Amino acid sequence: MSLGSLPPVTTDPASARPGAPDQPVPSLPRTAGRTAERRGDRAFRGLSLSAGLSLLGIILAIAVFLVVKAIPALQDNTASFLTDRVWDPNNAQPAFGIVALAFGTVLSSVLALLMALPVALGVALFISHVAPRRLAGVLGYVIDLLAAVPSVVYGLWGIFFLNDKVVVASAFLHEHAGWFPLFGGDDIFGRSIFLASIVLAIMILPIIASLSREVFLQVPVSQQEAALALGATRWEMIRTAVLPFGKPGVIGATMLGLGRALGETIAVAIVLSPAFVVSLDILSTNSGNTIAANVALGFAEASSTGRGALIASGLVLFAITLVVNVIARAIIYRRREFAGAL
Amino acid sequence: MTTTSAHRPPDVLPQARDLQQPSLSRTALAGLAVVVLLVTSGLFAVTDLAGRAGFVVVATLLYVAAQTAVSRVVEGGRRSVDRLVTTAVIASFLIALAPLISVLLYTAEQGLTRFDWDFFYRSLRSIGARDPGGGANHAIVGTLQQVGLATLMSVPLGLLVAIYIVEYGRGRLAATIRFFVDVMTGIPSIVAGLFVLSFWILGLGFGYSGFAAALALTVLMLPVIVRSAEEMLKLVPNDLREASLALGVPRWRTILSIVLPTALPGVVTGIMLAVARVMGETAPVLLTAFGTASIVRSPFEGPQSSLPLFIYQEAASPQGTAISRAWTAALTLILVIMVLNLLARLVTRRSTLKK
Numbered sequence: 001m002s003l004g005s006l007p008p009v010t011t012d013p014a015s016a017r018p019g020a021p022d023q024p025v026p027s028l029p030r031t032a033g034r035t036a037e038r039r040g041d042r043a044f045r046g047l048s049l050s051a052g053l054s055l056l057g058i059i060l061a062i063a064v065f066l067v068v069k070a071i072p073a074l075q076d077n078t079a080s081f082l083t084d085r086v087w088d089p090n091n092a093q094p095a096f097g098i099v100a101l102a103f104g105t106v107l108s109s110v111l112a113l114l115m116a117l118p119v120a121l122g123v124a125l126f127i128s129h130v131a132p133r134r135l136a137g138v139l140g141y142v143i144d145l146l147a148a149v150p151s152v153v154y155g156l157w158g159i160f161f162l163n164d165k166v167v168v169a170s171a172f173l174h175e176h177a178g179w180f181p182l183f184g185g186d187d188i189f190g191r192s193i194f195l196a197s198i199v200l201a202i203m204i205l206p207i208i209a210s211l212s213r214e215v216f217l218q219v220p221v222s223q224q225e226a227a228l229a230l231g232a233t234r235w236e237m238i239r240t241a242v243l244p245f246g247k248p249g250v251i252g253a254t255m256l257g258l259g260r261a262l263g264e265t266i267a268v269a270i271v272l273s274p275a276f277v278v279s280l281d282i283l284s285t286n287s288g289n290t291i292a293a294n295v296a297l298g299f300a301e302a303s304s305t306g307r308g309a310l311i312a313s314g315l316v317l318f319a320i321t322l323v324v325n326v327i328a329r330a331i332i333y334r335r336r337e338f339a340g341a342l
Numbered sequence: 343m344t345t346t347s348a349h350r351p352p353d354v355l356p357q358a359r360d361l362q363q364p365s366l367s368r369t370a371l372a373g374l375a376v377v378v379l380l381v382t383s384g385l386f387a388v389t390d391l392a393g394r395a396g397f398v399v400v401a402t403l404l405y406v407a408a409q410t411a412v413s414r415v416v417e418g419g420r421r422s423v424d425r426l427v428t429t430a431v432i433a434s435f436l437i438a439l440a441p442l443i444s445v446l447l448y449t450a451e452q453g454l455t456r457f458d459w460d461f462f463y464r465s466l467r468s469i470g471a472r473d474p475g476g477g478a479n480h481a482i483v484g485t486l487q488q489v490g491l492a493t494l495m496s497v498p499l500g501l502l503v504a505i506y507i508v509e510y511g512r513g514r515l516a517a518t519i520r521f522f523v524d525v526m527t528g529i530p531s532i533v534a535g536l537f538v539l540s541f542w543i544l545g546l547g548f549g550y551s552g553f554a555a556a557l558a559l560t561v562l563m564l565p566v567i568v569r570s571a572e573e574m575l576k577l578v579p580n581d582l583r584e585a586s587l588a589l590g591v592p593r594w595r596t597i598l599s600i601v602l603p604t605a606l607p608g609v610v611t612g613i614m615l616a617v618a619r620v621m622g623e624t625a626p627v628l629l630t631a632f633g634t635a636s637i638v639r640s641p642f643e644g645p646q647s648s649l650p651l652f653i654y655q656e657a658a659s660p661q662g663t664a665i666s667r668a669w670t671a672a673l674t675l676i677l678v679i680m681v682l683n684l685l686a687r688l689v690t691r692r693s694t695l696k697k
Binding site for chain 1: 665
């Protein structure tokens with residue numbers, strides 16, 4: 001059908017046909033029109049290239065400006081930014097450390113991932129291999145709608161609807177499985193890290209599900225049919241043909257979901273009762289805080305140094321999500337066939 | 343013992359019926375479900391178990407256990423595992439569906455109480471949290487202006503980047519740009535807000551404004567538009583480009599008048615999805631536009647509100663009147679975003695380019 005990728009356009013007709021008769025090409029209106037063409041091409045090419053470079057510039061500028069605006073606050077900091085569990089940057093003696101926030105961020109995101117991943121894989125398999133073909137597209141679209149709900153609405157729903165239910169479940173878990181390290185602690189009155197991670201799980205589920213679904217749909221039919229022809233049940237076919245093929249894509253999708261959970265702000269800011277502690281008691285009220293939520297919650301009353309401190313914490317968040325995203329993309333890029341789908 | 347016996351079919355040739363593995367019929371499974379429901383009801387009547395959610399959980403677990411056990415006896419181990427996994431897969435789909443339905447229903451229920459004329463035509467100017475009435479007109483104006491400006495900035499830039507990657511880009515630079523477009527999609531929205539805060543507001547000294555919010559939204563929209571436009575441009579058949587170039591049309595005109603129009607429906611879909619995505623962003627708008635209670639007509643003059651920001655700030659109040667305004671704004675926002683999503687899907691349908 002197509003002739004493969006286009007060679008760069010050569011505007012010189014003589015070089016295009018080496019075997020052509022050796023007579024001069026009839027001179028077309030070449031001078032004026034031709035140079036204008038070339039100029040137009042060069043200008044457009046330059047324009048699109050500079051757009052591409054400006055995108056790289058934006059990413060660089062994000063890092064540079066966050067660093068520049070974080071440095072004064074970090075210099076005024078009387079505590080150790082990397083190791084102290086305190087957040088009091090608006091004080092005359094500003095003291096703030098990232099540990100508690102970073103811990104809460106990672107803890108809530110990892111919990112969210114643990115809850116979302118199995119369900120998301122189930123959803124992906126349901127749509128790619130179990131649901132009737134004619135319904136699969138619509139059902140996939142319905143799951144994608146989960147991603148269309150704004151995070152502030154999830155926050156609202158989380159605090160006014162879900163919180164009560166999670167308190168009941170938390171009390172149940174605490175009573176019957178309190179020996180488990182995560183389910184200890186007191187003050188089980190809601191607005192806990194547990195609630196935040198459930199909300200996060202709901203928000204990252206459609207991301208992991210839709211990317212995994214795309215990967216599962218790309219598994220070669222021949223391999224699946226071969227497994228079925230050998231007498232495999234559907235699950236055995238999925239286990240032997242679909243999952244091994246899709247593994248890198250699923251890992252990449254999981255990392256992208258993790259990146260999303262790490263940076264989610266407003267839903268967490270609404271549902272969480274913030275505390276600057278390093279604690280594994282996820283069921284307790286005041287069981288932690290996250291970097292992003294802390295920025296949203298502390299921004300309005302932040303002093304100049306306070307804003308700098310928030311920017312510094314944002315820099316840490318930027319670095320963490322950048323690493324997670326680069327790893328995710330690298331995993332996906334290694335399998336070229338996925339790169340198009342994701 | 344005779345030589346002919348080898349050619350004769352053996353007497354023990356299995357009947358076709360025996361070759362088929364026994365399998366559970368739908369009727370049998372339905373019967374099993376009824377039995378499980380009865381048993382669960384009995385359990386809930388006798389013990390101190392209670393609650394609708396608890397009933398569903400217990401009944402489901404019992405059913406899965408019973409199905410696996412029966413299937414193991416009748417159909418064998420492999421088939422029973424297959425059934426177990428299939429049930430789990432269907433269950434996970436239903437689990438994923440539950441929050442979506444719950445969010446939509448709850449928002450509709452809470453939001454309809456204030457879904458009135460005042461809400462869309464009034465602002466919160468001199469309306470306290472406890473006062474009834476008041477509306478989100480200022481927030482709607484803000485959202486439209488901020489998202490509109492962000493679209494105006496990110497669409498041309500994003501299209502150019504996509505054109506560079508697909509039409510001109512060769513070698514390492516194009517690959518690098520492509521990679522960082524993907525990385526940029528993962529930048530948290532709060533970081534985009536902090537960036538504009540430190541660059542535009544603290545660095546260059548401009549105040550909070552709707553335009554600053556638009557800048558932050560641009561950072562978020564840009565990679566989404568590039569990725570979708572890139573996919574669509576790649577789908578345009580090379581034959582079209584070659585035909586145009588063979589007619590002597592310069593490359594840039596080929597791109598603008600042949601390639602882009604062919605890819606247009608897909609590109610429009612991508613733009614609409616990007617708009618729908620940033621329309622719900624709260625955190626970057628909070629850091630850059632800050633929010634206000636009055637209608638601010640100009641996005642360049644002072645703090646502005648937006649619908650998601652309105653929701654966030656009204657929901658922070660302990661007063662029921664403010665909270666029900668927040669719910670109505672949430673309902674409005676969800677409706678707009680769902681409509682955008684649906685329209686985007688309809689536009690895709692009209693596209694002649696298919697993956």
